[in-house]
Amino acid sequence: MPEQETLLQIVNLKKHFPIVGGLLGRTAGVVKAVDGISFDIQRGETLGMVGESGCGKSTAGRAILHLHKPTGGQVFFEGNDLTQMNAEALRALRPKMQMIFQDPYATLNPRHSVKKIVGEPLIIHGLMKKGSPQLKERVAELLELVGMDPAYMRRFPHEFSGGQRQRIGIARALSLNPDFIVCDEPISALDVSIQAQVVNLMQDLQEKLGVAYLFIAHDLSMVKHISHRIVVMYLGKVMELAERNDLFDNPLHPYTQSLNSAVPVPNPKVERKRKRFILEGDPPSPANPPSGCVFHTRCPLTVEECIKVTPDFQEIYPGHFVACHLANQKGGSKIPERANPVMAGT
Numbered sequence: 001m002p003e004q005e006t007l008l009q010i011v012n013l014k015k016h017f018p019i020v021g022g023l024l025g026r027t028a029g030v031v032k033a034v035d036g037i038s039f040d041i042q043r044g045e046t047l048g049m050v051g052e053s054g055c056g057k058s059t060a061g062r063a064i065l066h067l068h069k070p071t072g073g074q075v076f077f078e079g080n081d082l083t084q085m086n087a088e089a090l091r092a093l094r095p096k097m098q099m100i101f102q103d104p105y106a107t108l109n110p111r112h113s114v115k116k117i118v119g120e121p122l123i124i125h126g127l128m129k130k131g132s133p134q135l136k137e138r139v140a141e142l143l144e145l146v147g148m149d150p151a152y153m154r155r156f157p158h159e160f161s162g163g164q165r166q167r168i169g170i171a172r173a174l175s176l177n178p179d180f181i182v183c184d185e186p187i188s189a190l191d192v193s194i195q196a197q198v199v200n201l202m203q204d205l206q207e208k209l210g211v212a213y214l215f216i217a218h219d220l221s222m223v224k225h226i227s228h229r230i231v232v233m234y235l236g237k238v239m240e241l242a243e244r245n246d247l248f249d250n251p252l253h254p255y256t257q258s259l260n261s262a263v264p265v266p267n268p269k270v271e272r273k274r275k276r277f278i279l280e281g282d283p284p285s286p287a288n289p290p291s292g293c294v295f296h297t298r299c300p301l302t303v304e305e306c307i308k309v310t311p312d313f314q315e316i317y318p319g320h321f322v323a324c325h326l327a328n329q330k331g332g333s334k335i336p337e338r339a340n341p342v343m344a345g346t
């Protein structure tokens with residue numbers, strides 16, 4: 001864990017999308033994509049963010065960067081509340097907060113050379129002039145930083161593999177020397193053999209540059225090696241937040257226990273003996289979330305209180321936060337192997 005200095009504070013952040021329907025285009029409800037999430041991100045830290053598709057993690061990343069205007073809550077960057085800033089002030093802060101996308105091919109303009117793609121943010125923000133030797137030098141430096149030959153700057157995106165395209169996306173994100181990057185599933189579209197290379201590259205860059213990442217992924221195995229801490233999301237809410245090893249060794253939320261049981265263990269003997277907690281059914285719709293604990297329709301431990309009362313997101317012991325009524329009670333929130341009706345052996 002890097003030295004503690006809070007870079008970002010996310011306080012009760014919400015992003016709801018109206019459902020527009022009918023002939024008159026009336027609003028027919030809202031999708032609560034992100035519904036009151038709170039956590040902080042330290043300078044130079046990687047915070048992994050995990051959850052099933054549709055849990056709101058990508059929307060959360062975009063709302064933090066103000067690419068989606070939040071419906072409620074606050075985002076403090078170096079102590080300044082982004083939600084209170086006007087467009088001009090936000091634009092001035094934009095170089096410090098960047099984004100890397102899941103599918104680099106879809107976000108790299110196929111008609112632009114690598115030089116134009118990587119150098120464009122510097123031109124847009126008025127830091128360097130188009131065609132200047134300084135721009136060429138900076139693009140060469142950035143390509144070297146991500147392990148690519150500077151001579152590639154004359155080439156186009158289709159000439160590269162998926163891993164190389166992601167390196168180009170990372171070089172572009174780094175061009176303005178950001179302090180924080182939202183990495184939206186940056187390795188999900190890559191071959192497994194390439195995933196580790198990109199993760200290692202991102203770790204090296206963090207060590208060199210001190211940049212903080214919000215690293216979004218849909219399963220725990222993808223964030224295991226890169227994260228200092230991990231936040232687990234379900235249906236627009238945070239279920240659990242803890243330091244990486246603590247979360248894997250002692251997952252307190254039943255949902256995290258289920259995700260954790262799906263992460264393969266390298267030792268085949270241990271792997272054979274492990275039990276898997278497989279959740280039944282799909283997550284409910286964020287347009288019509290369940291009452292009380294949003295996880296209660298799939299949780300094997302549900303009690304009456306879970307259906308009526310939303311659990312607080314509480315610190316169970318230093319640094320370990322959970323939203324579960326049972327986490328602090330006698331017996332706890334661990335899924336017992338014999339009592340779990342949806343548990344399957346491996």
Ligand code: SF4
Pocket residue numbers: 253254255293294295296297299300301302303306311323324325326333
């Ligand atoms: Fe399960 Fe209840 Fe805990 Fe929600 S609050 S995770 S339903 S035990």
